[in-house]
Amino acid sequence: MQVRYQLRHSPLLVPGGTRRYYAKTSPLGKSASHPARDHRQPGLGLFPWVEWLDMVSRRFRTTTHPTAPAKIGTPVTAADMEALLAQPGPITLTTVGVDWVSNLSGLLNLKHPVAVAAGLKNRKEPIKVYLYLVRHPERGLFLVDTGVSERFAREPASVGVGWALRAAANVAAMRPEPSTAQVLSTAAEPLQGVFLTHLHFDHISGLPDIPVNVPLYTGPGEAGTSVTLNLLAQGTTNRLLRGRPPLQELQIPSNPEGALDGVLDVFDDGSFFAILNPGHTAGHLAFVIRSTYGPILLTGDTSHLRWGWDNEVEPGSFLSNRDKARRSLLALKALAGRHPNMQVRLGHQP
Numbered sequence: 001m002q003v004r005y006q007l008r009h010s011p012l013l014v015p016g017g018t019r020r021y022y023a024k025t026s027p028l029g030k031s032a033s034h035p036a037r038d039h040r041q042p043g044l045g046l047f048p049w050v051e052w053l054d055m056v057s058r059r060f061r062t063t064t065h066p067t068a069p070a071k072i073g074t075p076v077t078a079a080d081m082e083a084l085l086a087q088p089g090p091i092t093l094t095t096v097g098v099d100w101v102s103n104l105s106g107l108l109n110l111k112h113p114v115a116v117a118a119g120l121k122n123r124k125e126p127i128k129v130y131l132y133l134v135r136h137p138e139r140g141l142f143l144v145d146t147g148v149s150e151r152f153a154r155e156p157a158s159v160g161v162g163w164a165l166r167a168a169a170n171v172a173a174m175r176p177e178p179s180t181a182q183v184l185s186t187a188a189e190p191l192q193g194v195f196l197t198h199l200h201f202d203h204i205s206g207l208p209d210i211p212v213n214v215p216l217y218t219g220p221g222e223a224g225t226s227v228t229l230n231l232l233a234q235g236t237t238n239r240l241l242r243g244r245p246p247l248q249e250l251q252i253p254s255n256p257e258g259a260l261d262g263v264l265d266v267f268d269d270g271s272f273f274a275i276l277n278p279g280h281t282a283g284h285l286a287f288v289i290r291s292t293y294g295p296i297l298l299t300g301d302t303s304h305l306r307w308g309w310d311n312e313v314e315p316g317s318f319l320s321n322r323d324k325a326r327r328s329l330l331a332l333k334a335l336a337g338r339h340p341n342m343q344v345r346l347g348h349q350p
């Protein structure tokens with residue numbers, strides 16, 4: 001390892017010091033008065049702090065907010081779920097999207113051969129931030145993701161959005177029209193819970209408008225997703241979750257060899273399914289809803305954009321594991337392909 005190499009050859013640890021050691025062993029035969037660099041080693045550890053910082057940052061969890069196993073739902077097979085999809089279900093779904101802008105290079109893998117062939121280049125891409133109102137006749141009103149609260153977009157510091165994230169993620173471009181509070185005020189019934197596709201800030205940006213006692217559900221291991229970006233985002237995520245009960249992690253056994261990685265019948269009545277769909281984040285979820293007018297797939301950020309979905313190109317820099325992200329995208333495409341009556345709603349575009 002680079003850092004150890006540097007220490008071993010430190011003048012403090014090698015009798016005679018670095019200069020004499022290199023003079024004796026250099027394949028370049030330099031004299032002691034011109035100490036040679038050993039070019040067989042990968043670099044000289046000039047910036048060990050960069051390695052250290054990278055190591056630490058990769059261990060940064062998405063949030064240090066407590067988690068607990070959720071006590072709802074029953075694991076089922078993909079086949080169990082799919083056998084039901086020809087029949088309408090009991091749920092009504094309302095989709096609300098507000099405007100935002102982000103970098104195409106984050107939303108879409110521009111190095112994918114299909115994107116290269118299409119000549120796509122990085123640019124500012126107009127996108128939406130969604131929330132979905134899920135109404136179940138007996139269970140009541142739930143959300144999938146949270147939209148954007150007025151305060152998050154207009155006064156981000158007041159709800160704990162850190163300056164670095166504000167600067168890096170173009171929070172000021174979010175247009176909370178309607179805001180999550182406005183959507184909930186027209187719903188006219190209490191919220192029973194929020195299912196989060198994942199914990200990225202643009203999916204919890206409506207939390208300031210959601211009562212603090214409402215249960216929040218995530219995929220298994222979602223809170224522990226570790227990426228460098230969390231250096232900027234973890235503090236914000238923690239502050240948005242502060243004062244709330246532990247995140248409820250849905251218990252979905254993983255079967256990477258299956259048609260879908262894992263499926264949970266959330267309400268135990270075959271109406272609403274959480275699909276384990278890792279890659280964008282470790283515990284990313286998609287959802288399949290049996291609505292009164294047929295099945296609906298919410299892909300979450302497994303596919304941000306319409307172009308990515310149509311061309312089977314996974315997200316760009318906004319993901320934690322590219323191989324898994326690609327596999328998850330193809331699994332959802334195959335699912336939709338098996339059910340032509342299924343509506344597909346993407347993470348950030350119609």
Ligand SMILES: [Zn+2]
Pocket residue numbers: 200202203301347348
């Ligand atoms: Zn997103």
